[in-house]
Amino acid sequence: MSNTALLPVTALTPVYVLIGLFLLAAAWHAARDDSHPRRRSSALFWGLLAMLFLIGDGLPSAVVGAVIVALALIAGAGGVGRGVRRERCADERAAQAARLGNRLFLPVLLIPLVTVVGVIASKLLLVDGKPLLSGQQVTLLALSLGCVLALLAACRATRESPARAVDAGRGLLEAIGWAALLPLVLAVLGGLFAAAGVGESIASLVASVVPTDNRLACVLAYCLGMAAFTMVMGNAFAAFPVITGGVGLPLLVGVHHAEPASMVAIGMLAGYCGTLMTPMAANFNIVPAALLELRDANAVIKAQIPTALLLLAANVAIMEWVVFRHAG
Secondary structure, eight states: OOOOOOOOOOTTHHHHHHHHHHHHHHHHHHHHOTTOTTHHHHHHHHHHHHHHHHHGGGSOHHHHHHHHHHHHHHHHTTOOOOOOOOOOOHHHHHHHHHHHGGGGHHHHHHHHHHHHHHHHHGGGOEETTEESSOHHHHHHHHHHHHHHHHHHHHHHHHTOOHHHHHHHHHHHHHHHGGGGGHHHHHHHHHHHHHHTTHHHHHHHHHHHHSOTTOHHHHHHHHHHHHHHHHHHHSOHHHHHHHHIIIIIIIIIITTTOOOHHHHHHHHHHHHHHHHTTOTTOHHHHHHHHHHTTOSSTTHHHHHHHHHHHHHHHHHHHHHHHHTTTTOO
């Protein structure tokens, strides 16, 4: 009998398996599509990514790292392309939309509804008086269940097969391209920065440049730091622990006695201003340009920059006015 250990199983394993199977289907279709401009490299890219979701936990860390490097090289070399898919004509889509009417919105509404109900109902799943699942697991499982139910509802409403849904999803995935990986990569990068003590390094750097006894200078350092680091990370949630731990807490709270709750809320809003101005926030800025087939991939960012700068200035003013009201 083999002593090989089985892959570790967690509550999220079914979610990873579903994602992996979908990516595997995308790789298979790309490999068989003779009209695909990047047939082999695209199939390899999605196939490697599917492998990480399906058996990544059972692979040595070095192998996983090599696969990630390979994904970066394929994407960087322009190896992820978009196949030619037959789309229904505008008249067919209009006729189907007219037939379905408001039922089109049901699958979309099912996703948040099932997610909220699932999170609330999970509080009833107790073992020895303790929750069976952690908060993050509950949210992801409920969201995944909502997506599956929405898919079934969409197939029922449109009278299409799940295979057609997978094919349409593959087209959407190829339209997004390598940018679909950015949220995963940025989440890892945020954890890496936190573990490496980037927050402490930023705190010492700011203290050496910014006059820490000047309250407005500290506010500017925090708000501009949140926006700038969000532009680097692509996500305000990843920038938040680094900048708040390095600037917000030691300077605004520790030195100038800012009110923490309002400070972090306004700080997150300042970070969101950075989200509007960076291609790293692919799901907000690059994906819409790709789906709309805009000639300029940065068209969305260019349109948002004036609004982002105005909001950032407003956040600086609001923070200066609000968070020190109760300071001694």
